[in-house]
Amino acid sequence: MNTPSNRVALFVTCLVDQLMPEIGVATVRVLRRARLAASTALQPGSGQGATRGLRKAGALGVDFPAAQTCCGQPFFNSGFRDEAARLAKRTIEIFEEHETVVLPSGSCTAMIRVEYPRLLAGESGWRDRAQKLAAKTFELSAFLARCRASFSFREALRIMYHDSCHLCRTLGLRDEPRKLLAESGCEIVEMAESDRCCGFGGLFSVRMPEVSNAMTAEKLRQAAATGVDVLVTADPGCLMQMRGMLETADRKKGTLRIEHIAVILEERTR
Amino acid sequence: MSASIPQFRNAARIAIENADLQSALEGATGRFRTHRERALAELPGADALRDHLKAIRAATIADLAEHLETFERNAAANGAQVHWARNAAEACQIVTGIAQSHGVKMVTKSKSMATEEIHLNQALVEAGITPVETDLGEWIIQLAGEPPSHIIAPAIHKTKEQVTGLFERESGRPIANDIPTLTAEARRMLREKFLEAGMGISGANIGVAETGSVVLVTNEGNGRMVTSLPPVHVAVMGIEKIAPTWDDAAAWLALLARSATGQPLSIYTSVITGPAREKDMGSSEVHIVLLDNGRSGLAGTPYEEVLQCIRCGACLNVCPVYRKAGGHAYGSPYSGPIGAVITPLLFGTTGYNRLEKYEALPQASSLSGPAWMFARCGSICPGC
Numbered sequence: 001m002n003t004p005s006n007r008v009a010l011f012v013t014c015l016v017d018q019l020m021p022e023i024g025v026a027t028v029r030v031l032r033r034a035r036l037a038a039s040t041a042l043q044p045g046s047g048q049g050a051t052r053g054l055r056k057a058g059a060l061g062v063d064f065p066a067a068q069t070c071c072g073q074p075f076f077n078s079g080f081r082d083e084a085a086r087l088a089k090r091t092i093e094i095f096e097e098h099e100t101v102v103l104p105s106g107s108c109t110a111m112i113r114v115e116y117p118r119l120l121a122g123e124s125g126w127r128d129r130a131q132k133l134a135a136k137t138f139e140l141s142a143f144l145a146r147c148r149a150s151f152s153f154r155e156a157l158r159i160m161y162h163d164s165c166h167l168c169r170t171l172g173l174r175d176e177p178r179k180l181l182a183e184s185g186c187e188i189v190e191m192a193e194s195d196r197c198c199g200f201g202g203l204f205s206v207r208m209p210e211v212s213n214a215m216t217a218e219k220l221r222q223a224a225a226t227g228v229d230v231l232v233t234a235d236p237g238c239l240m241q242m243r244g245m246l247e248t249a250d251r252k253k254g255t256l257r258i259e260h261i262a263v264i265l266e267e268r269t270r
Numbered sequence: 271m272s273a274s275i276p277q278f279r280n281a282a283r284i285a286i287e288n289a290d291l292q293s294a295l296e297g298a299t300g301r302f303r304t305h306r307e308r309a310l311a312e313l314p315g316a317d318a319l320r321d322h323l324k325a326i327r328a329a330t331i332a333d334l335a336e337h338l339e340t341f342e343r344n345a346a347a348n349g350a351q352v353h354w355a356r357n358a359a360e361a362c363q364i365v366t367g368i369a370q371s372h373g374v375k376m377v378t379k380s381k382s383m384a385t386e387e388i389h390l391n392q393a394l395v396e397a398g399i400t401p402v403e404t405d406l407g408e409w410i411i412q413l414a415g416e417p418p419s420h421i422i423a424p425a426i427h428k429t430k431e432q433v434t435g436l437f438e439r440e441s442g443r444p445i446a447n448d449i450p451t452l453t454a455e456a457r458r459m460l461r462e463k464f465l466e467a468g469m470g471i472s473g474a475n476i477g478v479a480e481t482g483s484v485v486l487v488t489n490e491g492n493g494r495m496v497t498s499l500p501p502v503h504v505a506v507m508g509i510e511k512i513a514p515t516w517d518d519a520a521a522w523l524a525l526l527a528r529s530a531t532g533q534p535l536s537i538y539t540s541v542i543t544g545p546a547r548e549k550d551m552g553s554s555e556v557h558i559v560l561l562d563n564g565r566s567g568l569a570g571t572p573y574e575e576v577l578q579c580i581r582c583g584a585c586l587n588v589c590p591v592y593r594k595a596g597g598h599a600y601g602s603p604y605s606g607p608i609g610a611v612i613t614p615l616l617f618g619t620t621g622y623n624r625l626e627k628y629e630a631l632p633q634a635s636s637l638s639g640p641a642w643m644f645a646r647c648g649s650i651c652p653g654c
Contacts, residue, residue, distance in 0.1 A: 165644070197636045200636065204635065207633045210283045
């Protein structure tokens with residue numbers, strides 16, 4: 001029933017695949033419910049061409065290329081550029097045949113959109129392929145912000161939103177996730193320093209565990225200060241880090257629920 | 271000083287477990303951060319001005335040798351004596367030599383990261399000369415025997431209770447634990463030193479090439495006392511602190527205090543153009559020590575950009591790692607994001623060995639890898 005232009009490919013990411021598969025399930029459900037805006041007002045800039053084919057689409061179909069692995073970010077951030085380049089090329093080979101790629105992760109999206117073209121800039125043949133994939137790869141909330149989801153409003157939900165480093169600064173996405181959450185009936189209460197790092201930082205949390213934990217504790221203190229019970233983020237890494245501390249040190253007093261944006265949107269579009 | 275991974279983690283752990291330090295650090299950096307945001311929001315065209323200053327800094331560093339020679343020529347024409355120091359040892363030798371040639375026993379100092387970098391106080395003490403820091407924060411850490419933990423607020427890790435203890439030890443009598451009393455006490459104790467000193471030592475925020483002038487910004491007025499009361503003034507300036515013209519210096523000054531503390535200008539902006547003329551206030555002999563200490567070796571390398579830094583400290587105040595680990599973990603007078611970058615470059619050896627003593631510093635970022643320009647520090651930097 002779906003033509004190829006009605007389909008997006010899901011890059012589910014390592015953390016979701018290995019640790020939080022419910023985010024992957026929610027992402028697929030939300031995508032299947034989404035419709036592209038009819039009189040599409042696509043944002044100017046990269047990626048416009050890639051979604052053009054989807055304009056007249058109905059419900060989206062989601063493909064899952066099963067060969068997908070890691071995007072290579074842990075290698076890249078640690079200075080292992082050759083190893084990162086191998087994974088970048090593998091990811092390009094797997095996803096380049098798809099018209100649109102969506103990830104429920106700001107940090108892996110930033111790797112593909114921003115770092116792949118630079119990482120492979122010196123390799124003729126790969127440079128263009130990296131740029132093409134970058135242009136049609138979208139973080140989930142950036143993609144959904146261009147779609148029209150049919151929301152069934154339920155009771156209002158007061159939430160806080162944590163801006164992950166890669167999402168808000170590398171990808172420049174501050175408004176899109178907030179807009180989606182607001183449209184689904186969430187009331188966003190801004191916490192202090194919503195764009196302050198949660199303490200994760202990938203391998204940083206392993207190499208500098210004391211500092212990492214202190215940063216997370218500070219984040220949770222700033223969250224607690226608002227008195228709101230739900231903290232939403234669009235990055236599985238931040239979610240894992242913050243939830244990890246909440247579920248260990250803070251288990252007894254905690255009424256805070258920390259959730260991925262896909263899970264919140266899935267709940268509110270049922 | 272060094273920063274191996276165990277050293278960094280251990281120093282950070284000590285800082286994190288110290289509730290007083292955490293509260294002082296979180297509060298002060300948070301205030302600097304919000305004040306900076308407000309100051310830039312109130313400045314029309316702030317982003318364009320930042321781009322303008324970055325362009326000035328990049329162009330200046332690209333032609334640094336020429337600008338330095340212009341500076342030297344004009345400073346000498348004003349009657350200042352210009353010295354070139356290739357490294358810390360040479361700089362210390364020059365400064366102690368000037369003091370000894372005047373028979374100086376005690377010097378007052380205004381805040382200077384360049385003199386922290388070369389460990390000048392230690393060299394002075396070894397030469398039998400007593401250095402007295404007169405910037406309140408620098409004096410506090412001198413009394414505590416500690417290195418600075420922030421580029422512009424060296425005692426940021428201290429609480430007023432700890433300061434009270436240090437002042438009581440210094441004055442030999444009990445002092446009330448409130449800030450007006452503490453500052454009044456510091457003023458009383460330091461005033462004697464200002465009058466007694468045979469030489470004043472300062473840093474230099476900017477060296478303006480077209481007039482050979484040294485610009486100093488302070489908030490306490492101590493910089494003026496240090497550079498005008500004693501008969502001899504020595505300014506130690508990193509060679510990258512050059513502004514070719516006064517227009518360039520004006521853009522720099524418009525962003526320096528705003529980025530650092532959120533002030534439109536610091537309380538005092540002093541310009542020293544040679545020794546005092548007839549009827550002028552000021553030192554009758556002025557020396558300027560131009561400090562290389564690893565800087566010129568970065569010219570033409572991929573790291574050249576770090577020479578554009580104006581030492582405002584804004585990157586420290588937004589850094590989530592610095593704000594928990596504190597400055598001492600970095601094993602360098604320069605801490606935080608800029609410290610993590612320039613410390614191995616300036617004080618390490620060469621090539622990959624640069625990191626031998628500072629292996630923790632590339633890891634002192636939760637947004638590691640080449641993404642730093644998307645980190646909070648990179649996104650607010652006024653210099654590079």
